Amino acid sequence: MKYLYWPLILLLTFTTACKQSPEGVVEYRETKQNLPPKERFGELFVNVQMQQVFPDGKTFVDCTPKYPTDEILDKYQAEKGVEGFDLKAFVLDNFDLPKQYASGYQSDTSRSAAEHINKLWPVLTRQPDDTAAVRGTLIPLPNPYIVPGGRFGEIYYWDSYFTMLGLQAARKVDMIENMIDNFAYLIDTIGFIPNGNRDYFLTRSQPPFFASMVQLLASEKGSEVYQQYLPQLEKEYQFWMNGMEQATAGNPAVQHVVRLKDGSLLNRYWDRGAYPRAEMYRDDVETVEKSGRDEEEVYRHIRSACESGWDFTSRWFADKENLHTIHTNDIIPVDLNCLLYNLEQTLAGAYAQAGDLENASLFQQRAEQRHQAILRYCWDNTGAFFKDYDFVADSIIDVPSLAGMFPLYFNLAIPEQAEMAAAVIKRDFLKAGGLLTTLNHTGQQWDAPNGWAPLQWVS
Structure with missing residues (x-):
């Protein structure tokens, strides 16, 4: 599949002659925008x-x-x-300098949690900004959207699903639809949903929650929503499965796709870039210098970890402790594959609804094949928990994390596995403030003692 960058480039091209705008800002033609x-x-x-x-x-x-x-x-x-x-x-x-969107906002501790959140919606709402987009790194979107925090001007992919759950509780269904339409627009113009709507994020996506978003909107507006977004659901799938025909026993990993020893297809996180992230340039250079490993390889591992949304965590570290041992591209993440199972199931249902029984059967078959592969490769019977799989080493990665709850969330686990996993959660992860992200204390954001709201929800 070829990424559809030309429509975006055409969209972002600024063609006005140099002149003075009414606000006194000099407008100009930019030739290096993209x-x-x-x-x-x-x-x-x-x-x-x-x-x-x-x-x-x-x-x-x-x-x-x-x-x-x-x-x-x-x-x-x-x-x-x-x-x-x-x-x-x-x-x-x-x-x-970047606009200070939340300047002057003061939280009122006398409000209830619900009141506090409802007061935040306008603070976190961003309007389409064509002016910044044609000059800077922001990719313009057609509709208003919610950002994950006051400092941000851009939307983020997987955060947005959990934001939508809050919007649903607040009965702001129109904003949910705005955000889904924005993501559909990105799929149509770029070929996939990037990490966020900044041009330096165009080498990677994030956990594929688009199908879950469509399901959420369908629960509010009816099943016809599936037909409305079927083309984008299909394109999302094509992005994650690009290279599946080229993945062979001799060349098992192609982009996001990995063909395992029994012929099963599962997925990994993978970034097209093999250079420092623009937004964390110095940090990445220092990490690579410390690693003593091939530069491009380590840069890609770092960037691929960012596609996971878990940047960073001992899930991706060979020694379970240090960032410079990162090897994300060697790993089959259990949560990613559960999300893709849900996408396949959603596509099967949407095609069945459309009367396309051939494609409905195809995607149902792919979902079942993925289901069985997840159970085969990601269930650790000794640890009684779902974990990531290292396809290079051909072994389970012994880093229990809340990613192991995704098979329960998407109803992939058999009852006995669910019972054992729940016991592990209660015994090892549950603390006074909630659930630990992993059991490893590394100082990384996505390790103990930290807990993250999306993972609390899933678990």
Whole structure:
């Protein structure tokens, strides 16, 4: 499958002549809009990130250039060698900092939790922003959307499903539909749903919850919703299964697809990029230097872990402790494959509803094959829990995590497995504040002692 970037490029091309807008902002024609930040700004980008001009590496990549890229780069080359040159001052002169969306918001602790959340919806709502999009890294969306926190201007894929559950409870079904339509738009224009609507996220997706989103909307608006989004559900599936025909015993892993020793097809997280993330450039360079391993290999492992949404966790570490031992691409994640099982089941149902019994049968068969493969490769009978599988080492990865509850959430576990898994959760994971993410204390976000709301919900 070829990624459909040309419609996006055409959409983002800014074609107006230079002029003064009513707000006093100089409009200009940008010729390097769609390049990744490092390619677009070169040495300037590297120096800003490596010198930590901003404490958060995401700040610079979310800045909006005030002038055409070539003009900024020419000024940089002319000024950088001048005595007393101040890199931060140069950036502030030539870029607008990311908008501070939540500035001035104060939480009222006297409110109930429900009241607090309902007051947050307008704070977290973003409107389509074509101006920032045609200059910076933001990919414009057609409809309003909810972001996961006040600092963000962009939507994130898997976070959004759990946001939609809150919107459903608040009876904001129109916003749910807006967000699903935005994701459908991304599938139609790009070929998949990226990590978020920033151009530096275009090398990866996130956990495929689009089918769950459609199911949620169908529960509100009726089963005809499945036909409305059937083309996008199919394209989502094609993205995750791209390369399945090329995956063989001699070449088992192609992009997201892995053919296992018995011929079963399961999936892994995989990023097209093999270079530092723009938004965490310095961190990634330092991790690779510490690893002593092949640079491109480690960069891809890091980026692929970000596609999982679990960045970072001992699930992906060979030694279960250190980031520089990361090997994400060797791993069959149990949660990812449960989500793809749900996508296959959803497609089977949608095709049956449309009267396309051939495709309904095909996807039902694929779902059942995946179901059996998950039980075969991801169930650890000794540990009485579902875990990830290392297809390179041909072994279960002994890192219990809440990802192991996805087979129960999607009704894949047999009753005996569900009972054993529940006992492990109660014995090992359940603490006073909720459920631990894993049992390993590594200092990473997605390890103990941290707990995350989406995983509490699934579990």
